[in-house]
Amino acid sequence: MKFITALKTALGVAPGCEKVNEFLAEFVEGALDEKMHAQFEEHMNMCKCCDHYLDQYRQTIDMTKEVDEVAIPTELAEHTLAFLRKSNAFSQDQGSATS
Ligand SMILES: [Zn+2]
Numbered sequence: 082m083k084f085i086t087a088l089k090t091a092l093g094v095a096p097g098c099e100k101v102n103e104f105l106a107e108f109v110e111g112a113l114d115e116k117m118h119a120q121f122e123e124h125m126n127m128c129k130c131c132d133h134y135l136d137q138y139r140q141t142i143d144m145t146k147e148v149d150e151v152a153i154p155t156e157l158a159e160h161t162l163a164f165l166r167k168s169n170a171f172s173q174d175q176g177s178a179t180s
Pocket of ligand 1: 097098101124128130131132
């Protein structure tokens with residue numbers, strides 16, 4: 082939904098949610114440069130949606146580390162991904178009415 086992006090831009094969120102999602106793995110791994118990392122942290126502080134997403138992402142990473150001898154069932158991985166998408170993307174559900 083464009084208006085959500087516009088709203089967040091109006092609120093002064095530096096990198097957009099899409100950017101955050103795109104570079105989330107790098108952010109968690111600390112692979113971003115200092116400036117970008119700071120911008121992402123700023124975004125997380127201001128954007129509950131991405132903050133929650135990051136939280137879920139980290140939990141998922143922790144989970145995979147704890148059970149690295151056991152493969153995660155595809156079903157669970159898909160369920161987690163679906164949950165993450167749902168909790169993060171407002172647009173998908175709302176946009177389906179017209180199709
Ligand atoms: Zn965000």
